Every structure is written in C-alpha cells, then in structure tokens.
Amino acid sequence: MSQPANAAAVAAEDASRVAARLRKIIEGHRLSPSQRRIARYLLERPAEAVFLTGNDIAEAVGISQPSVTRFAFALGFTGFPEFRDHLRAALRDGQDAAAEPTELNAVQAMIDSELRNLELLRDGLADPGRLLEVAAALAASRPLPVIGLRVSAPLAHLFGYLAAKAHPDVRVIDAPGSAMEDRLSRAADAGAAWALAFGLPRYPRELRDGLVWARRAGLRVALVTDHSVGALAEHADVVLEAPVSSQFAFDSQAAPSVLCAALVHAMLEALPTREQASIEEFENSAAERRLFLPD
Amino acid sequence: MSQPANAAAVAAEDASRVAARLRKIIEGHRLSPSQRRIARYLLERPAEAVFLTGNDIAEAVGISQPSVTRFAFALGFTGFPEFRDHLRAALRDGQDAAAEPTELNAVQAMIDSELRNLELLRDGLADPGRLLEVAAALAASRPLPVIGLRVSAPLAHLFGYLAAKAHPDVRVIDAPGSAMEDRLSRAADAGAAWALAFGLPRYPRELRDGLVWARRAGLRVALVTDHSVGALAEHADVVLEAPVSSQFAFDSQAAPSVLCAALVHAMLEALPTREQASIEEFENSAAERRLFLPD
DNA sequence: CCGCGAATGCATACTTTCATGCACGATTGT
DNA sequence: ACAATCGTGCATGAAAGTATGCATTCGCGG
Numbered sequence: 108m109s110q111p112a113n114a115a116a117v118a119a120e121d122a123s124r125v126a127a128r129l130r131k132i133i134e135g136h137r138l139s140p141s142q143r144r145i146a147r148y149l150l151e152r153p154a155e156a157v158f159l160t161g162n163d164i165a166e167a168v169g170i171s172q173p174s175v176t177r178f179a180f181a182l183g184f185t186g187f188p189e190f191r192d193h194l195r196a197a198l199r200d201g202q203d204a205a206a207e208p209t210e211l212n213a214v215q216a217m218i219d220s221e222l223r224n225l226e227l228l229r230d231g232l233a234d235p236g237r238l239l240e241v242a243a244a245l246a247a248s249r250p251l252p253v254i255g256l257r258v259s260a261p262l263a264h265l266f267g268y269l270a271a272k273a274h275p276d277v278r279v280i281d282a283p284g285s286a287m288e289d290r291l292s293r294a295a296d297a298g299a300a301w302a303l304a305f306g307l308p309r310y311p312r313e314l315r316d317g318l319v320w321a322r323r324a325g326l327r328v329a330l331v332t333d334h335s336v337g338a339l340a341e342h343a344d345v346v347l348e349a350p351v352s353s354q355f356a357f358d359s360q361a362a363p364s365v366l367c368a369a370l371v372h373a374m375l376e377a378l379p380t381r382e383q384a385s386i387e388e389f390e391n392s393a394a395e396r397r398l399f400l401p402d
Numbered sequence: 403m404s405q406p407a408n409a410a411a412v413a414a415e416d417a418s419r420v421a422a423r424l425r426k427i428i429e430g431h432r433l434s435p436s437q438r439r440i441a442r443y444l445l446e447r448p449a450e451a452v453f454l455t456g457n458d459i460a461e462a463v464g465i466s467q468p469s470v471t472r473f474a475f476a477l478g479f480t481g482f483p484e485f486r487d488h489l490r491a492a493l494r495d496g497q498d499a500a501a502e503p504t505e506l507n508a509v510q511a512m513i514d515s516e517l518r519n520l521e522l523l524r525d526g527l528a529d530p531g532r533l534l535e536v537a538a539a540l541a542a543s544r545p546l547p548v549i550g551l552r553v554s555a556p557l558a559h560l561f562g563y564l565a566a567k568a569h570p571d572v573r574v575i576d577a578p579g580s581a582m583e584d585r586l587s588r589a590a591d592a593g594a595a596w597a598l599a600f601g602l603p604r605y606p607r608e609l610r611d612g613l614v615w616a617r618r619a620g621l622r623v624a625l626v627t628d629h630s631v632g633a634l635a636e637h638a639d640v641v642l643e644a645p646v647s648s649q650f651a652f653d654s655q656a657a658p659s660v661l662c663a664a665l666v667h668a669m670l671e672a673l674p675t676r677e678q679a680s681i682e683e684f685e686n687s688a689a690e691r692r693l694f695l696p697d
Numbered sequence: 698c699c700g701c702g703a704a705t706g707c708a709t710a711c712t713t714t715c716a717t718g719c720a721c722g723a724t725t726g727t
Numbered sequence: 728a729c730a731a732t733c734g735t736g737c738a739t740g741a742a743a744g745t746a747t748g749c750a751t752t753c754g755c756g757g
Contacts, residue, residue: 121416154494157453158452158490195453198449199449199450211524212527212528212530213530213667214527214530214533214664214667214668215524215527215528215530217660217663217664217667218520218523218524218527218660218664219524221520221656221660222517222520222521222524225513225516225517225520225656226517227418228513229506229510229513229514229517230415230418231418231421231422232507232509232510232513233418233507233510235507235508235509235510238509257563258560258563258564260559260563261556261557261559261560261563262556262560264555264556264559265553265556265557265655268552268553268555268556269553269652272652309693309694309695310694310695311693311694311695312693312694312695313693315695334442334445335425335428335445336428336433336438336441336442336445337438337442337695338438338695338696339695341432355663355667356666356667356670357564357663357666357667357670358663359659359660359662359663359664360560360659360663361516361520361656361657361659361660362656364654364655364656364659365512365513365516365654365656367654368512368650368652368653368654368655369509369512369513369654371651371652372508372509372512372650372651372652373509375651375652401633
C-alpha cells in the first residue's frame, strides 16, 4: 500500500546532490539487470529516493524486495538502511556546506548567531499576512497596553516610543503584579481590545499571570516571543516569533527589536493616509528639527 | 541578494517551509508539556524532522515513544506516520514553488538591511581590542552612569539591566536637562570615571549638552552611535560604532542592541573569575528559578 | 543434451517502528 | 482533604520494514 505516491520530494538543488551522490556510489560496481533498473529508477527521482522503503522501490520497479536489499549490498553497504542513510547524508552535508571559512572571535561569533536569527526572522516573514493582521488589530485598539517585564521592558518601551507616532494612546507596562493588573483592567475598561506582550527568555512567571489576567479582562493578547510553543504561547491569541540565541552569557535582542520596528511600520501602513501625512509633517517640522542635531 | 543562489540557502528555505507547516499544524491545539518539548525539538531542526522516527524523537527529547505517538494523535492525525508524511508533503509542495525566485517583500527588505548592518558590525570587530578596553574601563568605573535619551532610552535600560549582573552600581539616565546634570555630577562625586552614552539618530541636542556636562564633571565618555564622526562624536573620548539603517519609517536597533550585549559580555570577562562564578550561581539558584517558567 | 553458475523470487525469520492497555503520580477543583 | 482528571511511562502486541536460506529459472559452455 506504500506507493511512492505518498512519498515527498525535496528541492531541485538538493535532489541533484542526491543524484550525484548516487552516481558516485554506483561508479565502478558491476550490477545485475534488476539492480540497474533500481539504479535507473532512483536516478530518475532522486528527490523521492531518500524517503522510499525497499518495498516501495521493489513494487515500483516490478522486482522483489530482497533484490533491493541485495542492490544495497552489491554497492558495498551492509544493508538497505545504510545505503539510504548515505543518500540522506548527501542532503544534510549540503546544508552544512554553508559553513563560513573565516575564523571568528568570540564577539563575532555572537553577532554571527544573531545574524542567523535575523535570517530566520526574515524567511519566516515571507508571508507577512499575519504580521499585518496583528498590526492592524493593535493599531485599532484604543488604548493599547504593551507589556514587557525584566529584560523585555526595554523592548516594550522601544515599541511604545515608536508606536506613539502611529497610535495616540500606547500604555507601556513594565511592572508586574497588582500594578499591571490594575492598568490592564483600566485599559480594557477604556476600550482596549488587544494587548501586546514581549516575552523573551527567561520567561517570568509574572508575565504569564499578566497574560491570564489580560484575557480574563476581555483583552486579546499578541505575544512576541522566541518560540511559538511554550508556557507563554498558551495564553496568547497570536504569537509573533522572534528567534533569540541563548548560547551566550547574555541574549541580545536583535530579532525582537527588528520585529518590533517592523510591527510599528506595519501599524503605520494600517493607518489612514491622512494620519500618515500628519506624521511626516511633524517629523519635518521646525519644532522637531530644533530638537535634534544636524546629521 | 533577493534570491539566494547557492544550494544551502535553498535547503534552508525547504527547512523553513517544513517549520512553517509544522507551526500551522500545531496552531490552535492544546499541547501537554511533553508535547511542547517535542514540538520545539522539531521546530529547531526541521531539516532532520522529516527523517526522524518516533523513537529517535523520544530518545532525543527524553520522553517515551508512546508520547510521540500521542503527540501526532493530539494534532489530529491517526498516527505518527501520517503526521510525518504531512511534514514531508511540505517539502514536496515547495519543490514546484521553489522554481520561481522569491522576491523580498517590504518587511523582509527591512530585515535584510539590518542584516547588512550586523555584518558591518561583525566585520568591524575583527579586532575586539577597543571593545575590550572600553568594557574594562566601564567595568572599573564605580558607579557607572549610562545615558540614553528618546529612542535610545530603551537601549540604555537594556544595558543597565544586563550590566547589573557584571557591575554593582549602574545608573541609567533617560531624562535630559538638569535632572541629567544632577545625576552625572553626583556620579562623578561618588567616584565614577566613565559614562556610557547611546546616541542614535536622530541625535538630540540635549544629549550633546549632557556629554559636555559629563566631561566638565571630570568623566570620560564612551559613546555608542552610528557614525564615528559627527556632532556627538566630538564630545566623546571613545566611540563604538553601530550602524543603523534609516531608509525606513523607523530605525530598528539591531546592531546597537547586539553591540550592547557584546559590551556587557566583555565587561563580564573583565571581571575576576570569582565574581563570574557568583553570577553563575545566582542564575541557577532556586530563588531565580522560581521566578521563571521552565524553558 | 547436460551441467554449471549467476540471478531472482518466495517464504520466512528477524528487527525496527508504531499503537494501546494499564498503573502510577501530578495537578485541579470542590 | 478528597476525588476526578490529565499526563506520563512501562509493558506488550501488532505492523512495517529488512535480511536470508532455499528453490527455481535462465543463459551459456561443454
């Protein structure tokens, strides 16, 4: 019943790497007619080959399953699984081939890991639909409570500072306990529909309590955190994932802070164009310019 | 740069597609603690996930194999194989889509520009000598005033939060004017030798005034900013450069926040090993653990 | 025509993988 | 404090996947 129909495939570049490996394996071996048919079959669909069982191949080629085992044996492997693992290894080697040649010092290694986090964040936003939805929802919530405790407090304040240009009533909450609960309740009473929370490791229990409280107060919760599954994500309506590397003494917050800016950016675009224009105007006003030094 | 030409990047996209599918599957399902651990494990290595058996996962995560079966069942599948086939299907679906190159959307372009900033930062730290010097100087200044106004205030607070573990008396100053001047003077009187300032665009005049005041009070000034020459840099003794992209409505602070973490990291290493050990101990103390959620 | 060896399939044993009943312990709500 | 529910691991059995002994067939050279 296990037809190749349910087998998956991998991208073309990976597939060609598998095919190359397969050719290399076969090279210099005398194969019987049946075995050549197997080889030919696999070379024709390298993308699926890595997932096929011996039975799948036998059935597809029209030979017996033991012939497949003997095929692997003839190629110098102790059995079919070992052969298949070699094909799979061709995939995995290709992925690690991105290893950087230059030696990095400790600080550079740290930055490098953050670079990879940003790459993950970027690739994860290939479809920005969810981000835009969340942004629109947050922009429409008046007021908008924003929660960030401990390490996440600066992030919440950064968001608050930026979002103030796209939202008239952002309320940053950086203290836990009853103070937070009071402010959440008051925000809900004032008409808030959503709350935004930043929950980076290590995840404070108090934040979870806060999320629970927020939802009990009738708020929906958008959560920025580094894993979409976890004790915090359980209590959020929407999760925005921003990877954090924990391999160093201190996590930096590159991805979350970028996500934060992206979120505000999206909120801005969710605004009526009239309001956008007024922001632009404010930015360039004489009053503003006097505040700042020339670039 | 919009479409990664090498095979490794394509493979990475495959992996991210598996991860995306996995997230979609998980979405909206209540998972038990063990099941969350499974989900996280798979999300962390999507490229391997499609090959793993239930037993592999159980062993790696440290749970029983039946829990893996139940995980698949909890996600709405009739069994583990069906679940795994769905992950593999994510690869197969992607094969055709991968043919046309993916153009980066606006959000991705923004992240991409931050990526380049981080690359600049990394390459600029090939010789970490200056960073270490600054870190040592800051670590030795008791107390240590840290200045960050407006957008830079969150950065200053982030630094303050992190540095508190490597320094007994960090004083974050986020308000300008006489309040700042008072606090700087008091810090100098208390024995401070250095001040750290974050000055990102747009550069507030008040920050320059603060730097001037600090130096008049006898402090040396380390400045984190995005250009080593400019109106601010003139009033600093040491400048640490952290590139910022200004092409979007809002600057994100990826590079500065990474530099911030790197700086604290370096301060930590400038510490006697005895103190480092005590930090480690504190981090792992029972009291600390109760504050946070597992994982 | 006979004999020989290689190739292959069949039947079957073995291994790995997966599913399920049951008991124990933890957590929750009353 | 007690009961109920949930989550988990262990033991076990079923199923899928793989390996191997044996018999048959085929081709080829005596």
